[in-house]
Amino acid sequence: MSGGVDSAVAAARAVDAGHEVVGVHLALSRMPGTLRTGSRGCCTIEDSMDAQRAANKLDIPYYVWDFSERFKADVVDDFIAEYSAGRTPNPCMRCNERIKFAALLEKAIALGFDAVCTGHYATITVDEAGNRELHRASAWAKDQSYVLGVLTAEQLAHAYFPLGDTPSKDLVRAEAERRGLSVAQKPDSHDICFIPDGDTRGWLAERVGTATGEVLDRSGAVVGSHEGAHAFTVGQRRGLRLGTPADDGKPRFVLEVRPKENTVIVGPKEALAIGEIAGVRYTWAGLAPVDATTPFACDVQIRAHADPVPAVARLDGDEFVVVPDIPLDGVAPGQTAVVYLGTRVLGQFTIDRTVSAVPVPA
Structure with missing residues (x-):
């Protein structure tokens, strides 16, 4: 429970569904700010208190788990290292991959829990053979399946997203109001949570020089x-x-x-057009294709709020290679490419190399 409206309503729906629910807030900073500034920042003391008030309203146990050391090592230090190497990382992807659905899930399973439930807007379906698939939320404007593209089949087996079928955020806020949750109108968090003032350049300069x-x-x-x-x-x-x-x-x-x-x-701007992307650090969100070395049609998305682009993908040795039907704009190594089959998330990879669609003039 982050202290926001989405996780509060997700917890409420899990209670309504008859699950035994325990609220957990993640302490990700050893020196959290006391208060938020509008929509900037998260994981503050105020957020922790908002999460506790929601848990009290739902009459569920509530705990704060200190993951600050692992967050620093797996997300913050990784962010610094990637920028130092000339890449553009996505810390939200790393947090989902290494904290919420790795460190948190590992501890939850060890304590006897069945799943981690979050307020992400995405859906999980089960095919005829019982295999779980990750799909887009019903409302594409709020869909968050991109930042969940790092989840593996094992992690999907222990994930629960109660908000995935909700058509709009306004309905979630209205539901929170009806339930008497004090976070009903709380602003969404934006920017990088550990750089709440939004000054990424200044923050990096202090740490990298x-x-x-x-x-x-x-x-x-x-x-x-x-x-x-x-x-x-x-x-x-x-x-x-x-x-x-x-x-x-x-x-x-x-x-x-x-x-x-x-x-x-x-x-020039036209030189930002990219005709091919590839990376060796890839995972499948559920079952992998039977033969991914044979080129197959798909959609690729390179940012959380970007439109999907039709493409052809394949495994070429150790590389996941994607060739979009139309050039991608301004792709940076370090970004995450998420590959879809319709609404289903097939997998993802960290972009290691790009090929320009515009050759360098002689």
């Missing part, structure tokens, strides 16, 4: 300088402070980050 480097165009010409490559991500336009304008006068965007050389490569 700064070092002056060059900004290059695709021909290798120096067009500016920066104070640390880790502060940039593919597709970025703002904050480049380039001293040399483009020949065509158009804005330039970050195309690549090279941390070893401490350089940033920029170019």
